[in-house]
Amino acid sequence: MRQNPSFVLASDDAVKRLIRENPWVTMVSHTDAGELVASHYPVVLDEAEEGIVLLSHVGRPDELLHELGRHELLVIVQGPHGYISPSWYDAKPAVPTWNFVVAHLHGTPEILGDAENLAVLDRLVDHFEERMPEPRRMNGTEANAAYAARIVSGTVGFRMRVTRYTGKNKMSQNRPAETVERIIHELEHGEHYASPELAREMRRSRGETV
Structure with a gap:
């Protein structure tokens, strides 16, 4: 991912927040056969660990397709994004753009045994x-726990310590404050390209409490 000094996302805390709020990720492997393999799965952070450590699983046979654990895995985390019209700028000539926040995380997965995978x-x-009014836990009942124990063999769990990452947070930081305010207004109240989530991300990038 090409970087621009104005849009760098270089804080572990910021990347962790991005993961917590956007846990559906894209996993990409470059296999020994020279093929690119991509899959999509949810992840959570191992909050007990220092640094950025991901916990997840894949369904069989994705672990074979990715050659999981044999080489580096690229995990792409994408947050709010959206079209920005030049009509939201001033009267000067301009072209449209796309605002977004994204991180590319690299690391070699550690394959987990059945017991840890189940955990x-x-x-x-x-x-x-946890946000549901009556959460359905995997181990909430004896029947659920027995069912989960039976299906765990169809998945492969892994832990991935992120050894390096590239993050980009492009939120019109290169525009005058009054232009940014117009963009936020359109994203919050506009008729054509409203995106309250992206507007909140832009306000957060300006240091506002959201």
């Missing part, structure tokens, strides 16, 4: 169910 699946379910 990761349990954590994934808890992470997403």
